[in-house]
Amino acid sequence: MADAAAPVRPPLSHRLSFRIESLVVLLVLCTAMAVLSPYFLSVSNFLNILLATATIGVLAIGATFVICAAGIDLSLGSVLGLSGVVGAIFSVKLEVPWPMALVAGLATGAAAGFVNGILVTRGGIPAFIVTLGMLGIARGLALILTNGQAVYGLDPALVFLGQGRPWGVPMPALVFLLVALVTHWLLAYTRFGRYTLVIGDNEAAARAMGIRVERHKVALYTLSGLLAGTAGILFMARVNAGDPTAGLGYELTAITAAIIGGTNLFGGRGSILGTFIGALVMGVLQNGLNLLAVQSYYQQMAIGTVLIFAVWLDQSSRRRGR
Amino acid sequence: MTLLELDGVQKRFGAVEALRGVTLAVDAGEVVALVGDNGAGKSTLMKTITGVYRPDGGAIRFEGQDITGLEPGAIRARGIEMIYQDLALARQQDVAANIFLGREPVRRLLGVLPMIDRRRIETEALRMVRRLGARLPSVHYEVGLLSGGQQQSVAIARALTFDPKLVIMDEPTAALAVREVEHVLELIRELRRQRIGVILISHRLTDVFAVADRIVALRQGMVIADERAAATTMQEVVAHIVGAH
Numbered sequence A: 001m002a003d004a005a006a007p008v009r010p011p012l013s014h015r016l017s018f019r020i021e022s023l024v025v026l027l028v029l030c031t032a033m034a035v036l037s038p039y040f041l042s043v044s045n046f047l048n049i050l051l052a053t054a055t056i057g058v059l060a061i062g063a064t065f066v067i068c069a070a071g072i073d074l075s076l077g078s079v080l081g082l083s084g085v086v087g088a089i090f091s092v093k094l095e096v097p098w099p100m101a102l103v104a105g106l107a108t109g110a111a112a113g114f115v116n117g118i119l120v121t122r123g124g125i126p127a128f129i130v131t132l133g134m135l136g137i138a139r140g141l142a143l144i145l146t147n148g149q150a151v152y153g154l155d156p157a158l159v160f161l162g163q164g165r166p167w168g169v170p171m172p173a174l175v176f177l178l179v180a181l182v183t184h185w186l187l188a189y190t191r192f193g194r195y196t197l198v199i200g201d202n203e204a205a206a207r208a209m210g211i212r213v214e215r216h217k218v219a220l221y222t223l224s225g226l227l228a229g230t231a232g233i234l235f236m237a238r239v240n241a242g243d244p245t246a247g248l249g250y251e252l253t254a255i256t257a258a259i260i261g262g263t264n265l266f267g268g269r270g271s272i273l274g275t276f277i278g279a280l281v282m283g284v285l286q287n288g289l290n291l292l293a294v295q296s297y298y299q300q301m302a303i304g305t306v307l308i309f310a311v312w313l314d315q316s317s318r319r320r321g322r
Numbered sequence B: 001m002t003l004l005e006l007d008g009v010q011k012r013f014g015a016v017e018a019l020r021g022v023t024l025a026v027d028a029g030e031v032v033a034l035v036g037d038n039g040a041g042k043s044t045l046m047k048t049i050t051g052v053y054r055p056d057g058g059a060i061r062f063e064g065q066d067i068t069g070l071e072p073g074a075i076r077a078r079g080i081e082m083i084y085q086d087l088a089l090a091r092q093q094d095v096a097a098n099i100f101l102g103r104e105p106v107r108r109l110l111g112v113l114p115m116i117d118r119r120r121i122e123t124e125a126l127r128m129v130r131r132l133g134a135r136l137p138s139v140h141y142e143v144g145l146l147s148g149g150q151q152q153s154v155a156i157a158r159a160l161t162f163d164p165k166l167v168i169m170d171e172p173t174a175a176l177a178v179r180e181v182e183h184v185l186e187l188i189r190e191l192r193r194q195r196i197g198v199i200l201i202s203h204r205l206t207d208v209f210a211v212a213d214r215i216v217a218l219r220q221g222m223v224i225a226d227e228r229a230a231a232t233t234m235q236e237v238v239a240h241i242v243g244a245h
Ligand SMILES: Nc1ncnc2c1ncn2[C@@H]1O[C@H](COP(=O)(O)OP(=O)(O)OP(=O)(O)O)[C@@H](O)[C@H]1O
Pocket: B013, B016, B018, B036, B037, B038, B039, B040, B041, B042, B043, B044, B045, B085
């Protein structure tokens, strides 16, 4: 054993905050798609993938923060739907200026997340149950508010958020990149991010070292809800409607993307860079299956399989000591 | 000068009365050993001092000020550090991050964006590790990959890095080799020379007699003996612990 004076460099896999495998998977997937479909390797398809990944990607970032702290948020997809519906109702039915509709949608997401956080910390109810309950509540509320009918006729400024293409790049892709940059800084470089990981690693230690664990968890669930709200606005803007069934089952894809990116399902490790790659994997997978005209029923199965496989791979490599 | 005063501290967990009115004082520069059987309440008592548990009754004073019921962060900020029995380390964080846990220095990128100052954490952690003579491969190593003894060194380094006034050690030498145990005992003497108060919990009575000024025995949540180390013997202390008196 060497002395501290002669530092030993830890293995590469420990210095990187994401799994190299996820990058390999992404490259393999892209190569396979390029061979299988002549349309895959085109700029317009690449932008399509980014566009399709944006909603899931923003959602997956929310999932990453919560899972890093050893929590879980199953309500992501439903909160996405509710936020979009609220945004659309404010814009179409209440006819408020578009920035207010935007804020209303985001605030709805944040509020749902805040309620999740309070119930998990103050109520002492497992996150799995709280967010499963919220999954039902938010979806039900979205259906009630709209009578089950999509709300059409958004302000053009809102539609631009989903369909606009400054410099040819879809707006949702730009928003996704911006959100990824900000959250990467937050998770990787700030105290907030480090405490998120430490809480997921050893909650008792975090508390003993003076970290306000409860307050932090409330902030995390609120952030997750806010990101679901952001994804909800993007979705609403892209389809130009407040659809109460928007984001149905998206939590599955979002959590899968986070896990593929190297987020430890049991907390303590994860990165936005990894989740970004994981989201692209899911985007390419869905895009490829679409190009190959595979029915969406099969796509659901594919995503579920990938999730289980990713967790299995992660766990078995951890057991081997990586 | 009295550094820490406990006055009738009580703590219960449901039906279990873990502490039944503990009264105890520690002076600056004094090494107090706390002994007692498994489950006597030693760890619980220390965690009520550090704010991890809120006492159900009694008062805790530090440097003359009431600190009862304060949060762990506020109590650390006043200069009380503890080496926890389970070490309280984040296994997936590296050595440097663990040493600075809860006290990360922050710099501002371009004068605005706050970021944890990693370079400062690394250099200062390295300096501390070297000063303690701890045998660690690198401060960049994930703590979970270290041996039990090495992890204990990290917990010790964390407790000593921020100029504490009182250091509580809950079985700090349980996983250490002979050379490292000697080192910790020497550290405790050094702390005493610097007028820092020390509470040492240990089942190894030879270590206790090697460094302690006073020995306090706890049984079923009560202080049953509080004596000067020089005025008692190992047999007597053992008798207190097992309850033969
Ligand atoms: N968080 C808790 N919840 C419920 N009971 C607890 C808790 N912590 C401690 N106890 C109980 O309080 C009593 C005192 O435990 P404590 O850990 O303080 O003992 P100890 O003196 O440190 O023992 P050891 O020498 O084994 O470390 C025990 O009966 C224990 O079961």
